[in-house]
Amino acid sequence: MTRALLIGLAVVTTAIFVVVPLVYIFVQALGAGWSAYAANIMHPLTLHAIWMTTLVAVIVVPVTVAFGIGAAWLLSKFQFRGRGLLITLIELPFSISPIIAGICYLLLYGRQGWLGGFLARHDLDVLFALPGIVMVTMFVTTPFVVREVLPLMQAQGSDQEQAAVTLGASGWQLFRRVTLPNIRWALLYGAVLATARAVGEYGGVAIVSGSIRGKTNTLPLHVELLFNDLNAAGAFAAATVLTMIALVVLVAKTVLEHRR
Amino acid sequence: MTIQISQLHKSFGQTEVLRGIDLTVADGELVALLGPSGSGKTTLLKIIAGLDWPDAGRLDVDGQDWLRLAAQDRRIGFVFQNYALFPHMTVRDNIAFGLTVRPRAERPGRAQIARKVDELLGFLQIEALGGRYPAQLSGGQRQRVALGRALAIEPTVLLLDEPFGALDAAVRRDLRRWLRGVHDATGTTTIFVTHDQEEAFELADRVVVMDHGRIQQIGDAATIHDAPATPFVADFMGATVALPVTVRGGSVAAPGVDASRVVAPGLPDGPARLFVRPEDLVPVPDPAGPWTVASISNTGSQLRLVLADASGAEVPADLRRRHPAAQGLSPGARVHLRPEAASVFPV
Numbered sequence: 140m141t142r143a144l145l146i147g148l149a150v151v152t153t154a155i156f157v158v159v160p161l162v163y164i165f166v167q168a169l170g171a172g173w174s175a176y177a178a179n180i181m182h183p184l185t186l187h188a189i190w191m192t193t194l195v196a197v198i199v200v201p202v203t204v205a206f207g208i209g210a211a212w213l214l215s216k217f218q219f220r221g222r223g224l225l226i227t228l229i230e231l232p233f234s235i236s237p238i239i240a241g242i243c244y245l246l247l248y249g250r251q252g253w254l255g256g257f258l259a260r261h262d263l264d265v266l267f268a269l270p271g272i273v274m275v276t277m278f279v280t281t282p283f284v285v286r287e288v289l290p291l292m293q294a295q296g297s298d299q300e301q302a303a304v305t306l307g308a309s310g311w312q313l314f315r316r317v318t319l320p321n322i323r324w325a326l327l328y329g330a331v332l333a334t335a336r337a338v339g340e341y342g343g344v345a346i347v348s349g350s351i352r353g354k355t356n357t358l359p360l361h362v363e364l365l366f367n368d369l370n371a372a373g374a375f376a377a378a379t380v381l382t383m384i385a386l387v388v389l390v391a392k393t394v395l396e397h398r399r
Numbered sequence: 400m401t402i403q404i405s406q407l408h409k410s411f412g413q414t415e416v417l418r419g420i421d422l423t424v425a426d427g428e429l430v431a432l433l434g435p436s437g438s439g440k441t442t443l444l445k446i447i448a449g450l451d452w453p454d455a456g457r458l459d460v461d462g463q464d465w466l467r468l469a470a471q472d473r474r475i476g477f478v479f480q481n482y483a484l485f486p487h488m489t490v491r492d493n494i495a496f497g498l499t500v501r502p503r504a505e506r507p508g509r510a511q512i513a514r515k516v517d518e519l520l521g522f523l524q525i526e527a528l529g530g531r532y533p534a535q536l537s538g539g540q541r542q543r544v545a546l547g548r549a550l551a552i553e554p555t556v557l558l559l560d561e562p563f564g565a566l567d568a569a570v571r572r573d574l575r576r577w578l579r580g581v582h583d584a585t586g587t588t589t590i591f592v593t594h595d596q597e598e599a600f601e602l603a604d605r606v607v608v609m610d611h612g613r614i615q616q617i618g619d620a621a622t623i624h625d626a627p628a629t630p631f632v633a634d635f636m637g638a639t640v641a642l643p644v645t646v647r648g649g650s651v652a653a654p655g656v657d658a659s660r661v662v663a664p665g666l667p668d669g670p671a672r673l674f675v676r677p678e679d680l681v682p683v684p685d686p687a688g689p690w691t692v693a694s695i696s697n698t699g700s701q702l703r704l705v706l707a708d709a710s711g712a713e714v715p716a717d718l719r720r721r722h723p724a725a726q727g728l729s730p731g732a733r734v735h736l737r738p739e740a741a742s743v744f745p746v
Contacts, residue, residue, distance in 0.1 A: 312500045
C-alpha cells in the first residue's frame, strides 16, 4: 500500500515538474501548425543562434576533453605539493554561479578592465564576441571530464602503464593503446555532460555576449529575447531545438552509464 | 644475462628502503627475493626493471650500465602481482602487445606475430583461451597470460612480483612447478619476489633473504634453515624462541638450559642469545628445573606446551606425543630445556 502510494507520488511529481513542461513546449511550438513551426525555426536569426551554440560547443568540448585527460593524468599519477588545491580549483566552477564568472570576465577584459586597454590597442574583441562566450562556457564546463576520469584513473593505478613500458611501448603508444581505451566510456560520458552544459549555459554567457542578434546570440539567449518580444511561438520553436538536444544527451548518457 | 648490483641505495622521503644492496645473479639462474613486507624486495625488483630509480649504486647487466637505460629499452619481462593485463584486449592481443609496439623496422610481420602467439599459447597450455578477455579468466589463467605477455618479447631477464600471491593454495602449488618448468625450458635469468618461504625454497636455485633494506643472507634451503646468518633470519625461519645465554670457550650455558647439543664455535665469550624452533626445544622432566609446564594442548600427533619460569617469561615448545620426554609432562611439572638444534648470536 505504502509502496504504491510512494510510486504514485513519484510519478505525479515527475509529471508535474518534468513531463508536462516538456510536452507544453512542443504543444506551444506546434500550436500554429507545422509550417508556422518550420518558418520560426528557419528564421535567419534563429538559425544563426543555433549556429552560434553549435560553434561554441564544437570549440569548447574538445578543449574540455583534452584538459580533462591531462589534468586527470597529472592528478592521478603524481603526488605533489598543492595537488589538493588544484583539485579544488578545478571543481570551483561547480560551486560558483556562472554569473560571477561572467562578471569577472567583464571586469577583466572590459574597456576599464586590467586587460581591456591592451585588447583595445591590438584591436582584439573578447567581450561581446565569440572569444568571450567560448571562455565563459569553458569555465563552466571545465570540471565535467576531470570529475569522471580522475576517480577511474586513480582506481586503476599505474600497473598497466608500467607493464606497457616494460614491453617497450613509447609514450604515445602507451596513451593511445592502454590509457585511452581504459577511460574511453568515462571520457565520453564526461564529454556528453559537458556538451549539455555548454549548449544550455545561460547566465555567464548572457553577461559577456551582449546578446547581439545575428552576431553573439546563442540559442538560450535567443529564446529569452524572443520571449521578451512577446513572440511566444518563436521562443517555443527555438526551445524545442534545445529540448531535443537535451533528449539526445539524455539517451547518450543512459547508454554510456550502462557501458561504463 | 648476468646481473650485477652493487651498493644500491634508495629512500622514499625519510624512509630508507634499500641500504646498500650487493647481489650478483648468474646467467640462467632462478633467484628468489624473500622477506616480509617493507623489506625492500619489490623496490629492488622495480629498480632492476627500470620502473624505479636508486639514489646511489650500480646496476650492470652483461657489463652494460642499466641505470642509463630506460625501461622500454631494457627488454625485461615483468609480471605484476595483480597481472596488470590490458582489460580491453583479448588474450592474443595482450600477449602480442610487446611485439606490436616495436618500431616498424624491428616489428615482426602480422603472420609472424600470430605464429609466435600460437606458440606461446601452446607452451603455456592455454590454447583455447586466445579469444577471451582477461575478465573471463580465472586467476591461474591470468597468471599464465601475464607470463606469456612477458615471454613474447624474449626478455633478457624475467622479473616476477609475488607471482602466486593472489592464487589459492592448490593452484599455487601447480603453477609453481609449472613456472620452474618454464624457466628450465627457456633458460631466462629469472628473479621473483615472495614472502612465502616454501615457495622461495621449492622454486629457486638461490634464495636472497631481505629485511629492512638489507640482504640478510643468500643461500639454498639447507644453509638458510640450518645456519641462519643473522638473528632476523633465524626468527624468520621459525626459530622464534629466544633465550639469553652466556658463551664461554665456544660452549653455551644458561640456568635451566641443557645446551650440550648446541655449539657456538668462534663466538666471543660473553652474553649472547640462542634462537631455537619450538619443535627443537625439548622440555626434560627435572625436579630441580627452573621451568614449569604452564599449559599443554594436544593436537593428536603433537603436544603444544607453554613453559614458564619464576620471572614469568613464557616459551612455547612443540613435542611429538610419542617422544620419550613427553611421558611425565603434566601441567605444573618442573623441567629444564634442551635445544636439539639452535643458532647463537652475540648480543
